[in-house]
Structure formats: structure tokens, C-alpha cells
Amino acid sequence: MTVKEIFETMDYGPAPESSTEALQWLADRGGIAGHYINGSWGPLRDDFTTTNPATGERLAGVTNGTEEEVARAVAAARKAQPKWEKLGGQGRARILYAIARLLQKHSRLFAVMETLDNGKPIRESRDIDVPLAQRHFYYHAGMAQLMETELPDRKAIGVCGQIIPWNFPLLMLAWKIAPALAMGNSVVLKPAEYTPLTAMVFAEICTEAGVPPGVVNIVTGDGSTGAALVNSDVDKIAFTGSTEVGRIIREATAGTGKELTLELGGKSPYIVFEDADIDSAIEGLVDAIWFNQGQVCCAGSRLLVQEGIAEDFYTRLKTRMSGLRVGDPLDKCIDIGAIVHPVQLEQISKMVSDNSEGETFQTAAPSGCFFPPTLITGLHPASTLMQEEIFGPVLAATTFRTPEEAIEIANNTRYGLAASVWSENINLALDIAPKLVCGIVWINGTNMMDAAAGFGGVRESGFGREGGWEGLVAYTKPKAKPTKLKPIQAYSGNGAPSDPLDRTAKLYIGGKQVRPDGGYSKPIYGPKGALVGHAGLANRKDVRNAVEAMNAAKGWGKTTGHLRAQILYYIAENLSARANELADRIKSLTGKAGKVEVDQTIQTLFTFAAWADKYDGQAHGVPIRGVALAMKEPVGKIAVFCEDDYPLLGAVAPMAAAMSMGNRITLIGSEPFPLLATDLYQILETSDVPGGVVNILTGGHAELAPHVAGHADIDAVWSFSGSDISGTIEKAAAGNLKRTCVNHGYDHAPPAKDLLAAATEIKNIWIPYGE
């Protein structure tokens, strides 16, 4: 076209970024992506091919890591880790800083390589992925520097196996490796099979940055390599990817003692109220669902529009969609690039073509591995496309009438990763944000991410946070060495009752003393064989009833910290009034003097009463004009298998921790000595504890564990039990991916702060401001 013709049409024309340097980089290294173990390359085998999804051309061969190769990488990491940790915060900070610098120096190579391998627009890899990856290393260089002074009681976990997805290959690598290295861990990372190339470039800069051999290891391969890594001798698995695979990993690591963090799928709501800046909300959608072809776990994929503005909103949205440019991802003027792989394209196409509900609006896309921006309006929460993650540029839309209904629809999902709220009314926006069940809320914005703010979800979107102070928990553990628990057997006997006046211990559910559903009780004997009493044997129906009771007590989460503190102090007061009686009871059951335990219990109640209004969130220093508020929210409903050998303290400590943070709780009392837990309910009854906030069951831990951990309406299970149930709990927890905090057979009486951390989820609420 001549200048004159273009002058008339005012078309954009091609604006290609060159791929020459990146392709040459690959060619210079033999065109194979393979393992980087102990600071050297190899083996490099051409087992399968990674292609440029935009063109279908082969980019490189990829080595499919074997079990033996994974084991070798893990061994290298194991050997290198102690020295890396001993290098100290300052030493590690220097190296992380060097990595950040090198990422910057080679920024265009990383960006082009990412776009070639993944198909995302060069604009995104250049302006978002690569700068954010750099930012994570800068940020965590700082965390390494501060670790010794700010986290004096924490140490590295050891060797971390990290498995990352194909949607943000370099960025996810940075999110995983930067905090792990900062805290003194070594890593074995497996990039996704579709997108191993930027990890190769990264491995090379590790050498240039002076990362000691073995501290960073990369093994390439497909799902089988990932499975080998999960089953290898690592101390932790960090996984980002699909909920389906996350569940498999949860089951595979259950009972092994491996730490686990999962960042999984989402179906994040994008809520637009009628008083929003509609044009900005529409532009936000471009960054929500048409960012990275919609292949984003936190994509705002469910549009919820207030009914009165819906038609106008859809009309304007369609106009905006028509302006989106889909095509060659290396073109600097392209909004939407290629879908990562034909397999994914097929999946997106099928989900959209299988849908017969609502109205579908699509713009055009070139032939090949591209999918056009798609809007489906008139859907309902019951529609498949409102529930299932599509992981493509497809927006599913519905309407709501009131703020309350918006929340109800928004939370009507198995997922809980992120949410966007658009309103110019600060009262409305700040009221909605805490009510959304998710890990991240963006007010009048979307897909804002930064190293300083934790990223991660709740429910089946996984657990653990990446970024911020909260993200460091995932790569550290307490310095204190746990000791192996000795199982405690209940005493047996056939003696007469120590007190002939029978006291019937019942279960305590919903503020009422109830008989066990099954109608069975177990005699409890003292050390000398005297019958101390009977304890009810709870079954799965009692668990169900306890959960119903917890549901009914949902107002507890909205009480003030001050009120919860008052109630905890009141429990301590009432417990203190009966201190001698409780001490005697402990002695009659365990044979040990109970006074110390009663004193400790009162102290513990004071401790958590103190924390109830002091476990503050943070305002993160994110690089926007605005704040990211890291709010600590209650996990929800927690079930606890109590410690066996401290029958009173072991019940009260987790109860108080959970209560103080606004959780509802079901305690399964000490199995050999259950009668302290049941004594407790009389104290609760006199201490203004609302019914259902604390429920107490007694019975066999091993029998109850699968039912408790398998219940889909319990958010977390803790076990300090002497029974070997950690594996059972972790495995059954895979069902709804509930949080677990289990002892793996060790004496695990966590410090107060660790219990508080387990009792809370951190939600980051991003609030950009400015008029």
C-alpha cells in the first residue's frame, strides 16, 4: 500500500518484533531444551518438540526427564542446599539481585522467547511478564537480606520441587524460584512441556549470576516428569496448574510430610455495579479475560452486571471487542495472540460449541491456533460455562439485582481465586470486598499483580500465597526441632467407678449437649483401672451435625476482635473458677498432676484473647497509586483432632486460636482422655460462647478422620492427634482441597503465631485511588 492509500484507510499495518536473536540463541545451543542439573547441562535429548503455536513451526526438541534424571537433580539440590542456606541472607541477596539485573539485561531475549514458545502477544511478555519476573527477584533479594532479622524463628524447608504451568512460563518460574532461594532453599523446577524455553535462558543467567551449582536445577519433561518430581525425595512441592492435577498431587503427597502449596484454577467474578465508570470497566475486561488469550488462572471470566445497565454494558462491550486485534503475537500492535497449543484450542472450541445457552457474540480470528474474543450473555449460575473454567478468551455473563445477590452469585463456585468489583461508591466496594470468597480482590481494576502482595486463593483454587511477607511462610519452617510422638494408649480396667454418682458426658453440638447419633459409648478408665466415666462415640452423622451447627453460627466471623477477646477471657475466668476440679480430673485420667496444664490453659486463653484484636493485616507497598490491603480473614469452619496427652490444653489451645480469629470449630477431643473436652462444654455454656461456634465430639480419631477430612463443607482440618491419621486427612482433604495442618506423627504444638496463621487466610484487596 502506498502512503497515500494508508493515509485514507488509516490501518495499523504490521509492526513485527524480530525473532532472529532468539532463534539464533536456540540454534547456538543445539536446538534442544533439556536438564540443567548441578550447574551443567544435560542430558539433552530430542524426546518431543516444542512449537511456536502461532505458526506451528518447531522451535526446539525437549528432553523428557526420567525418574532417574529427576532423582539426580534432587540429589544435587539436596547436596547444595545446606551451604546455600549457610551463605546467609546477605550472600543470597547479592545473587538474587544479580539475577534480577541479568533478567533486565536480557529482557528482550526473554520476551521474544516467551512469545515464540507460548504465543502471547509480545506487548504482554515485554511489558508485563518479564518486568514482573525481574520485580520478583529484586523484591526477594530484599527478603533474603531481611530474613535473619525479620524471621528469626524460621529456616529453609530444604529442597523444593516446583512445577509450573505454560501460561506464564518465566513469571511463574520467578514466583517459585525467587522466594525459595531467598529463604535458603534449593530448587528443582519443571517447566511446562509446552513452554520450556525461557527456563533455559534463565538457567544460563543463573550461571552468570553466580548461583552455586545445584541450588537451581531445571528438569524438562511432561506430566510423567512432574509425577517423578512429586514422588522424589523433596521436602516441598509447589505447584501451579489445574485443579485436577493439584488434587492428584495432594493425594500423592498425603502422609509423606512434604509441604505443599497449590495455586490452581479459578472462575473469578467480575462484578459491575450500575454506578461504575462503565467505559473503564469494559476496558478492564480487556485486561481481565482477553489478557494472555484468557489463559489466566485469575482471569475475570464470569461477568456479573447489574441488571439495569446490562444491555448498555453489553452493547458497549461488543463494540470494544470488535476493536481487539487478534493475530501474530510477535506483532507489537496485537492484543490477542495464539492459544498455547492445538490441544487447548480444541478444548476451548469444544466447550463453547457444546454450549447451547444464552447468546454468543464472537469477533474474528485468523485461522490456525487462534480463538476469537467471545462473549456469552444470558447465562445463569446453573450454566456449565458459568461454573467450569474455560481457560480461553471466553467471557460468560449474567446479571444481578442487588449487592447481596451479586455476592451470592459471585461466591456460588467451587473456586475462590480472585474477583473484581467496579463501583464509584467506596462504601459499596469496600463492603463487597470482604464478603467475596477469594484470595484477591481488585476494586476498579483487574489482574494487578506485584511481588509485594500475596497471590493465591481459597477453596479449590488452592492454598498458600506467593509474594509478600505472607508468601514466605510457604518456603520456611520453624527452627524448633519437633520430636516424634509416642502413641498413648487409653487405660483399661474393670474397676468400679471412682465416683458412684454418674456424670454423663455427651457430645456438644450447636450449643446443646446431645447423645451420640450411633448410641454407643466407651468406658474411660483411670491409670489404676478405675472407671472414670463414659465418652460418647461420635460417628459421621455427628460430624455432619457439627458442620450444620457451625454453618448456623456464621455470624461469629463478623464479630469484632474485641468481643471475641471478651469471650475468651470469660472462658479463662470460668475455667479458673473450676481449676482444682479440672486438675483433679486430669489426674484421674492421666495420672499426672493437672495443675500445670490448667495454668497453661488459662495462659493460652489469655494469649489468644490478646491476639484477637491485634493480629493485624498489612498495607503492602505495591507500585500503584493506591494500596493493597492484606486482610486476615477467618478460614471458616475448622475441625481439630486434639492432642492426646494434654487433654485440656490440647483442646483449648486450637479452639482459642481458631475462635480468636473468628472461625467456627469442631473439636474431636483427646482419644485416650476425652473427658476433659466434655468437661469443657459446661464452661463454654457459662461463658457466652454462641451455640455452634465450638462443637465437641469424642470418639476414635482414626474412624472419624476420613469423614471429617472428606466433608466438603469443612474448610480446614488440623490434627495434633497421637493416632497416625495425617496421611488419611491429607488424602481425603484432596476432595475439596481443604487446608490441612497435621503433625505427621511429631509432637506438634505450634507456637501461637503459627496457629493464628493456620486460622486465617490472607486476602489482598487492591484499592487504586485518585480523583
Place this chain on the structure above:
Amino acid sequence: MQTAIDESLQLPQIQEPRNDGMPLDLDWVASVQANTSAIERRAKTLPGRRSVKKSHQAAWLCKAISCMDLTTLSGDDTEARVRRLCAKARQPVSPVILDKIGMTGLTTGAVCVYHDMVPTAVDALRGTSIPVAAVSTGFPAGLSPFHLRISEIGESVAAGAEEIDIVISRRHVLTGNWQALYDEMKEMRAACGHAHVKAILATGELGTLRNVAKASLVCMMAGADFIKTSTGKEPVNATLPVTLAMIRAIRAYEARTGLKVGYKPAGGISKAKDAITYLAMIKDELGGRWLQPDLFRFGASSLLGDIERQLEHYVTGNYSANWRHPIG
């Protein structure tokens, strides 16, 4: 003195019906929302999202010239100074370069001067289709007696100005007196007669983007043909966020009335790259129809020089120098 529209070739290209305004709709004004942070994010990322290269870039830069109100608004303007500017408007780029890219005959969109310079500019542009725009109504502060502001418009039109750039009373916006703003604008529009009126909002003095969006809407309701950001004399002039707020108001007005209103960013746009970003924003937010001088203008004085250097670079492959291009 030529006054008839049909003899002025630049504006009569207009196919669109003129915006005759509508009754003031205060509910609409009250419902206007503009989220500053979100608007700024859009503005900040746009340059990274849109890029034009090579012949497309050259064509886009020529488009910028054709949409340029080449401007001099200085206390020391003289007739000779204005004639020099008009000569530049007639021949904004070296004929050699224009010939090489097949754009011979390219002129700027208009010349913009103070009232006293209108006859000189009209005379200097005789025989071209380049209209003369006059800033008016007590420019730049707009605080002279109202009847004098209105008669100033009439005199400029009588002197041959085909476009009148009026300034609004900022105080009406700052006090939320939309009725007063509407009445003032309506009267000014009436005083312009056949001449087209550009309403200068002086956005740098309106405090918030929300005010900018509301003032844009009220001026369009009162019959503005163009809405324009700035006088060039405020501390902050045209910016991309302000542009978004204003062109989204234009879009909303068109959706409601079917009428297309023009947009003119003025002041602070001095680089060829910035001009392309503005054009891309207009194209993406309003559509390609707006990339014509009847609906889009740059108010600029130094922008042309940078564009000339870029065009020479396109033709020769070598970076250019200021002194190789005639001054205006």
C-alpha cells in the same frame, strides 16, 4: 472577504450533520462517572499496545499534519510572523519529501491565531482550503465582560474566521453550575453562526476528570462542534487521560444523539510518537471516522518540526536535523 462555507474546502468535506445540541439533561450529567486510576492505566498502556511502522507510520504522520491547527498565540505576534506561519501551513513539509511519498499538496488542517491576526491569516491563506481559526471570548481566561466575549466572536467571524475557539467559564464547572455553562455555551454557539465552534474546557483548571467529562457533555448538549482540552496557557494541557475522558463523552453523546462531535487536544503535544499515540487512541476509542480534520485536530506549534524529521528519516533512512526543515 470570503465567508461562504462552500468556498472553504477544508470544512465542507463534512458529510456529518452539525451538532445542534439538545436540551440540558442534568440527570445524564449527574450520572457521569470517570475513574481516574482506571483511565490513567488505559492511557499509560496504550502506547505499548499500538505501534505503526514504516509506510504506515509515514501515512499516520501525514494524517497528523492534515489534522493540525498550526498555532501562534503570543503577545509578540506580528503580521509578518503570522504570514510566515501561514506559509508553513500551506507547505508544511518539504515538497521533495512529499513528492517522494506521494503526498504532494498536503497542508495543515487550519491556522489558529488571535482575533487581530485573523485578516492577515485569511489573506495569507487565500487560494488554499485552509481555514483560519480564531481564539476568542477573552482567551485564555475568559473573564472579560460577557457581552464583549460574545461580540468578539462576531467580529472574528466577520473578519473571516471559519472556526472559533471559545473558552468556557471554568467557575461554572468548579461550582457545578451546569445550567450556566450550558447557557453560556449555547449563546456562544449562536454567535458563531456558520463558523464552527470549538469549546476549550481548560481541563488543567477543572480539577478532576469527572468534571472534564461532565463539562464535555454539557458543551456538546449546548451545540459545540468540537471540544478542546486547553488554551495552551494552563500549567497542564492536553494529556492522554484527559483525552480519554473527553472522547468517551463524545462517544456517549453520539450513542445518545447520533451526532458526531470533534475533538481537539491542544498544548504539550510536541513529538511525532505522541501524535501517533493520540491518533491510535482516537481510532480505538472513537473509530476511524474521527481521523479526519472535520472531527479531529491537534492544537500544536512545535509538533510539526518533529514530524518533518521523522518523514525525512522515512524517505532517506537517516536521522534528520532541525535546520534542514524550514521554520514556520
